[in-house]
Amino acid sequence: MNINGSVVFVTGANRGLGLAFVKGLQAAGARKIYAGVRDPNIFDVPGVHPIKLDITNAEQVLAAAREASDTNVLINNAGIMVPSGFLGENGVAASRHHFETNFFGTLAMAQAFAPVLQKNGGGALVNVLSVLSWLNIPTIGAYCASKAAAWSLTNGLRNELRANQTLVVGVHAAYIDTDMAKQVQAPKTKPEEVVRLTLEAIESGREEVLSDEITHKVKGELNAELPVYVREWGK
Structure with a gap:
């Protein structure tokens, strides 16, 4: 499908990768962009339609789907990462x-949004994932x-939405140069590059993006003799 002329809803659009998606979509010619944000009053990107949204709030999610029909x-960009392992006091x-x-x-x-996308011809659903979908680091085990x-979930949605002609794209990235990774001392990918690769995947019909x-x-090492997920991180 073409991004030019499309109508796109971005969650977590107020900063970081979400804001980069909004700006990248504008540059790519999206006809309308909805920005899911917790406080629409402090979101000010000309030409973008902010919608109050906390994705953990069922009523707000359904209201957003009605408004952005x-x-x-x-x-699906919104996400959180808080330092936490499994065995500490707050593990559960x-x-x-x-x-x-x-x-x-x-x-x-x-x-x-699945019925909304179906009604509008199928379209695409993008889930922003992580390289940590395949690894677990002790200090952020719960996030991983x-x-x-x-x-x-993304793999399951892909199977269920195929009959609706909906492309489901999983976006995997390591360190992205946003606030979430600001404490990390390692090479980081520009959020604009993740956006570019994702929009290219949507337009070409690819179901997976490996960003870096x-x-x-x-x-590539998931099938190694000693798989990457059983080795100590970085070894």
């Missing part, structure tokens, strides 16, 4: 917190687990 591309609570947004929030958006679940060298390397 002409959407033919949904970009932190895991629930991550899953509520990164898995259940993404699922809620998919459920609400939620992204692994979101990857499985680290992600390509990890994906």
Whole structure:
């Protein structure tokens, strides 16, 4: 499908990768862009339609789908990452917190917008995942687990939405140069590059985006004799 002339809904659009998607879509000629943000009053990008949205709020999700009923591309970008392992005092609570947004929030958006996309010709649904869909780092174990679940969700949605002619794209990236990774001392990919690769995938009908060298390397080592996911991170 063509991005030029499309109607796109972006979650988590107020900053970072979400804001980069909004600007990239404008440059690519999207006809209308809806920006899902927690506070529309502080979102000020000319020509973009802000919609109040917390993806963990079922009523707001359904209201967004009603208001943006002409959407033919949904970009599920909203997500959280809070340092937390599994065995600390808050291991269970932190895991629930991550899953509520990164898995259940993404699922809620998919459920609400699937019939909208179908009505508008099928279109595309994009889930922003992570290289950590395939790895687990002790300091952010709960986040990694939620992204692994979101990857499985993406694969399942792809199977269920194929009959609707909806393209489902999973976007995997390592470190992106946004606030989420500001403490990381490692090479980072510009958010604009992730956006470029994602929009190219939508237009060419590709179902997976590997955004950087680290992600390509990890994906390629999943079938190694000593798989990357059982080795110590970075070894």
